[in-house]
Amino acid sequence: MLSPTARLLTAAIGTALVMIFVFGLAHSISTGFAGFWGGLPFWAIAFIVMSMAAYDFWDETIRKKD
Secondary structure, three states: OOOHHHHHHHHHHHHHHHHHHHHHHHHHHHHOOOHHHHHHHHHHHHHHHHHHHHHHHHHHHHOOOO
């Protein structure tokens, strides 16, 4: 079992790396052949999924559970 500090640090690093990868991929799609309007659906999906990842990070590491 990890200590709360180690859990927070590990989750923050992991979530940040996933977000950097996904938003970088969205940027690459939008500036490449697909263009802005072709990449817009991927941006929308990426934003929704990364919001869920951020909520899960908050729920698992920061929120006080009874």
